[in-house]
Amino acid sequence: AKVAGCREIVVCTPCGKDGSVNPGLLHAAKVAGATEVYRVGGAHAIAAMAHGTKTIEPVQKIFGPGNAYVVAAKRLLVGHVSIDLLPGPSEVLVLADEIANPAFAAADILAQAEHGSGHERCWLVSSSARVLKAVGREIEKQLPERSRADYIRKVLKHNGWLIQVKSRAEGIALANRLAPEHCEVMIKDPRSAAKEIVTAGALFLGNTSPTVTGDYVAGPSHTLPTGGAGASFPGLTVDMFQRRTSVVEYTPAALRKSIEAIEQFAGVEGLDAHGRSASIRLD
Structure with a gap:
């Protein structure tokens, strides 16, 4: 928004029980150019920004990720205000073959599951039964070491899948069908496969490109489509903060x-x- 030249940038975020907001978040908002910060989150924050309240003026665009309720609220407001996309609970699909490191794949699945809403989705797709079993063992090994293990277990119980496909091509086809938010490509010649995966929010190629790099430091947008929306929506980009008006003048x-x-x-x-x-x- 700052790069696009927006004059007013409103941030809404939940606060702690004592009314405080994480200082790291406040600093990030300042660096990003926020002009207003309100201590409100969830679907009610979306409603407040769209319709306005006594303290929050209505906005023109509402962008950013949230839980399932935030996504539902944004979906209802399409047309009333500009909505970027529908980025909801986090997702990761790991496409793996014999070159994949099972420990790395397991760690990445646990990382996405630890958000803890229970609606996150994690897939491991491989044509190798050995790889699937090895990653499953690594998940069991690493899970007790994680501080949010209870949250992770809930996610994996309801939305964690180890899927065996017949071939590399079938794995790529499944990835395109699911249109995951994050797609890790841990297979031979990942760049070639990347050209065939056309619906993922973001692609992470090879064994040393974990999803967390995109979360924190890699540079591409961290606001990505989920729930299959990647088939229709790209990730958040600067131009979405702009609006265009056609100007016509005939002699x-x-x-x-x-x-x-x-x-x-x-x-x-x-x-x-x-x-x-x-x-x-x-x-």
């Missing part, structure tokens, strides 16, 4: 040159007033 000579085409279109549509609104200027 008499230019209008005269175009009048035949205008009248032809008007005739086809049966809208003679349309045609006359141009020809009257040439009488």
